[in-house]
Amino acid sequence: MSTTLAPGPVYRADRTRVTELNQRELERFAAHTGRSKALLDRARKVMPAGTPMSWMAGYYMHPQLYVAGGEGARFFDVDGNAYVDMNVADLSATLGYGIPAVEEAMVRQFRNGAHYLLPTEDAVVAADSLGRLMGLPFWQFTLAASGANTEIMRIARHITGRRKLIVFEGKYHGHIEETLVKFDGERVVPEYQGLSGRRSEDTIILPFNDLDAVAAALESREVALVLTEPALTNCSLVLPDPGYLEGLRRITAETGTMLCIDESHTFSFAYGGLTRLWNLESDFITLGKGLGSGLAFAAYGMTDAIGDHVEKHLDILHRRPGIGLGGTLYGNALSMACARAVLEHVLTEDAFNRISALGSRMADGIDAICRDLDLPCRAFRIGPRSGLCLTPELPRNYAEARLSMDLDMLDARRVFMANRGYWDCIVSAGPQASFAHGKEDIDGYVDLMHEFMNNIK
Numbered sequence: 160m161s162t163t164l165a166p167g168p169v170y171r172a173d174r175t176r177v178t179e180l181n182q183r184e185l186e187r188f189a190a191h192t193g194r195s196k197a198l199l200d201r202a203r204k205v206m207p208a209g210t211p212m213s214w215m216a217g218y219y220m221h222p223q224l225y226v227a228g229g230e231g232a233r234f235f236d237v238d239g240n241a242y243v244d245m246n247v248a249d250l251s252a253t254l255g256y257g258i259p260a261v262e263e264a265m266v267r268q269f270r271n272g273a274h275y276l277l278p279t280e281d282a283v284v285a286a287d288s289l290g291r292l293m294g295l296p297f298w299q300f301t302l303a304a305s306g307a308n309t310e311i312m313r314i315a316r317h318i319t320g321r322r323k324l325i326v327f328e329g330k331y332h333g334h335i336e337e338t339l340v341k342f343d344g345e346r347v348v349p350e351y352q353g354l355s356g357r358r359s360e361d362t363i364i365l366p367f368n369d370l371d372a373v374a375a376a377l378e379s380r381e382v383a384l385v386l387t388e389p390a391l392t393n394c395s396l397v398l399p400d401p402g403y404l405e406g407l408r409r410i411t412a413e414t415g416t417m418l419c420i421d422e423s424h425t426f427s428f429a430y431g432g433l434t435r436l437w438n439l440e441s442d443f444i445t446l447g448k449g450l451g452s453g454l455a456f457a458a459y460g461m462t463d464a465i466g467d468h469v470e471k472h473l474d475i476l477h478r479r480p481g482i483g484l485g486g487t488l489y490g491n492a493l494s495m496a497c498a499r500a501v502l503e504h505v506l507t508e509d510a511f512n513r514i515s516a517l518g519s520r521m522a523d524g525i526d527a528i529c530r531d532l533d534l535p536c537r538a539f540r541i542g543p544r545s546g547l548c549l550t551p552e553l554p555r556n557y558a559e560a561r562l563s564m565d566l567d568m569l570d571a572r573r574v575f576m577a578n579r580g581y582w583d584c585i586v587s588a589g590p591q592a593s594f595a596h597g598k599e600d601i602d603g604y605v606d607l608m609h610e611f612m613n614n615i616k
């Protein structure tokens with residue numbers, strides 16, 4: 160295993176101040192969210208935790224907020240409070256709300272029919288655009304990145320005739336039994352309750368940025384797929400060491416193992432994702448989160464050889480079993496129309512340059528806060544994504560990155576910001592400049608972070 164430099168002392172704000180501030184802010188929050196509270200009381204009679212997906216409730220430690228609508232970079236709750244959205248639905252709403260070009264395509268398609276279980280021309284155009292953008296020629300569409308990654312695993316297993324999978328600590332790749340796992344010091348076990356536990360046996364979990372560990376695990380030639388984000392985005396942020404991703408490509412190719420770069424989040428970091436920015440090679444690429452539209456669709460790209468393999472092993476209904484792929488609503492006409500509009504009209508190179516500049520502005524602002532308040536901290540920065548790193552050096556793996564996830568502080572910061580018109584990122588992520596944000600939105604966020612950090616020092 161390669162040696163890991165300690166990221167330095169961890170900054171911890173004064174606990175008493177954090178707790179007292181959180182308490183004050185929660186009282187203030189309750190005072191202007193009465194209608195949300197009334198809706199929660201009703202909702203809990205019909206939905207566990209009062210949310211359509213119980214996950215939503217588990218994200219936040221303050222009382223549930225119910226949304227009435229959104230426009231551009233803001234959404235509004237049912238009490239009429241407006242929030243500049245820095246979480247952008249965990250990167251599934253990076254385009255902003257009510258984007259005209261997307262709305263027009265969706266309304267047109269919905270009037271014509273949302274789905275026929277037959278392909279439309281939009282699917283061909285979207286797949287072609289993705290191919291040119293990302294460098295892999297063949298594409299398939301699902302409803303979520305979880306579905307895309309599930310299919311990728313099945314194809315990789317079928318091609319390699321192997322069962323195992325490698326993922327990295329700090330990962331999240333969706334609600335899939337094999338990836339909802341952790342290493343308990345002795346073996347890989349389910350990360351959540353209600354999982355069978357059997358699928359964990361198929362998964363090897365390793366530290367990020369440790370090529371020696373991957374090489375050792377690949378030696379036995381039992382691994383079908385290495386599944387990784389190019390930079391870990393679900394535990395604050397971990398960037399790859401120089402040469403790490405190229406090394407992964409090399410050792411996976413040498414051992415006949417397939418490599419998938421999961422760009423569900425990082426696709427929004429640069430035009431063509433980090434694959435294009437860093438010139439990465441892989442067998443599969445996962446894209447997700449409606450490419451930022453908020454709609455339910457995801458995509459995965461594959462090489463020529465894999466596309467050919469999939470075509471040769473089609474499942475033919477009640478006639479011949481093939482690779483287990485697909486779902487009734489996958490690749491529906493509505494999501495294909497949306498994907499085409501997003502790719503043609505919103506996700507342009509100029510637009511990515513603009514949000515990257517906003518991300519740098521945010522990171523510069525956060526670095527300035529650290530200097531001004533004399534905090535031994537620094538900004539995370541990559542394209543539009545930033546955040547506050549609570550160690551003087553950037554983390555190289557999950558163990559180091561989790562030091563920046565001071566949950567109490569982040570809970571308090573969220574309520575503090577919500578009371579002042581900003582919706583902060585969830586604790587595992589970082590704030591991100593969206594395609595709808597302007598400079599003033601970013602400056603307002605940095606100013607609030609400054610005020611917050613000054614209050615809890």
Ligand SMILES: Cc1ncc(COP(=O)(O)O)c(C=O)c1O
Pocket residue numbers: 249303304305306308331332333334388393421422423424447448
């Ligand atoms: C890197 C990555 N892959 C896959 C997923 C799963 O996406 P979904 O929840 O849309 O299935 C996520 C969700 O956050 C993700 O961050």
